Amino acid sequence: MDTPFRKESLPRKTFIVFNALLLSVLGVIALIPFVHVLMASISDPFKLAANTGLILWPKGFSLVGYQKVFESVEIWRGYLNTILYTAGSVALGSVLTIFGAYVLSRRNLYWGNKAMFFITFTMIFNGGLIPTYILISRLGWIDTPLAVIIPNCMSAFNLIIMRTYFQTIPESLEESANLDGANKLQILFRIMIPLAKSSIAVVALFYVIAQWNSYFQAMIYLRSANLFTLQLVIQQILLKNQATTASASGSSAYVSVVAELIKYCVIMVSIIPMLVAYPFIQRYFVSGIMVGAVKG
């Protein structure tokens, strides 16, 4: 069906070549910030400070920035907190999403449509920042991990994705299990959840990424430094560095150039887990988006 390249017409050939070039440029643009930060992060701090423009190859070589970052207690504690909060939030959110999506995918539920509207309505209208903040403070959750773990643990969008998937499982399966004497909970836990494994993985991954990357909740609800998430620590370090750079005079030139270098290392340290995991999880994401795209 596909015509070989040499048999294409001249305008078509020109288009194919230009298209490939344009896409390559776009691919490079997508990746170049990472290259710049990676190369800067292993550069010599003094040469880095003197540099202007894009860095495609390390200016000198030094790992002093990474050494400082790994010595930092804040970073490790931030990592640990993020892992704990993410684990808790994703576990809770996934269970709630599975329950909600499964029940709302059942036909012949008298309250089904009303409950679905009750949930999806929050996608287009909700109380917003201030009333939510007041609620969290009323609950006494300010400066506790609960404020970061629970309030945003599930999203209506992911519930729709999973519900769409449950709806595709043939009803006959449930009927035959029912005839075999399985009750509703057994059908859910022994048949439906194992069947929906890949779609559950997708939704759980969406939650992991969202929770791992979020900073706003942590910023407004957490006060004690020992509770801070990784993203919050990074934000603090980048701000703190700006302050020290500004205050460091000629005498402590070394401190200020290293502070500049540390910025790049902190960025690398925070995105490396994501970049390493990305090739493995990308497949799931694409399939998850496609399920979601069917239904919107």
Added chain:
Amino acid sequence: MQGTKREGKIRVDWRRNRTYYFLLLPVLLYYVVFLYIPMGGLAMAFEHFSPAKGVFGSAFVGFANFVTFFKSYYFWRLIRNTLILSALGLMFGVLSPVGLALLLNEVKGRLFKKTIQTATYIPYFISLVVVASLIKIFVAPEGPVGNLFSSLFGLDNSLLTYANGFRPIMVVSDMWQMTGYIAVIYLAALSGIDHEQYEAARIDGAGHWKQLLHITIPGIAPTIIVLFILRTGQLLNVGYEKIILLYSPGIYETADVISTFVYRKGLLEFNYSYAAAVGLFNAVAGLAMVLLSNWLAKRYTDTRLF
């Protein structure tokens, strides 16, 4: 008669589906507590709210907070900035992924297609804090982009300190982060187009351009419209979490939007009622826009969200 029939139905449904409702209960509880209670808390927008007295004990002031906002010096600036940023976001955020998906769709080599798709998709996974730091690094006078502008136009400060620079920075960085991700959705829609349509068009003598106009674009139009409507729902929030990381008082002229104003008034200046009123105004306007775009889509095309 009607009432008893309905009651009977409810009773049968409860007997049959009780288990389901028990499973649904924690989910509904979550929505009641974390989404509907704050919705009720919006009542504070009509009060002189004090946290000590609570929503039920604070003094009722009617629309006073709204009037203060509408008369405020900042009102038009916030409206203007919010609308401009969201219009730009809507335009580029919808069109550039369509463009990327169409270009990728023309590629025959699978490996090349996959490589480009992977590369353009990566930025989506980066956190806002890191994206904001990347932006600051790139537009600093010694950074790759800032350096270019400093040698071309003599702009010697970070581009984030110029009010004119803020909108382009938001648009370009959003495109960098989101284009590859949204393009995947369009690629999924493209792969769903029936291949026989292309065959038939080819037999009728339609060239690539004609096929694009008459098969491909109509084929993905419903997806474009659905994403467009969904996006209008987020419209008035215009990525305020990112703006908070990037802006500074010197560029509020173009950078301050309604949501960032709510954040400052409410959580930094503790003016809860006023901030809640501005937030409610924003949410109602957002809801109106979703309903409007849904209505327009229903009226002029066959696609709609609800």
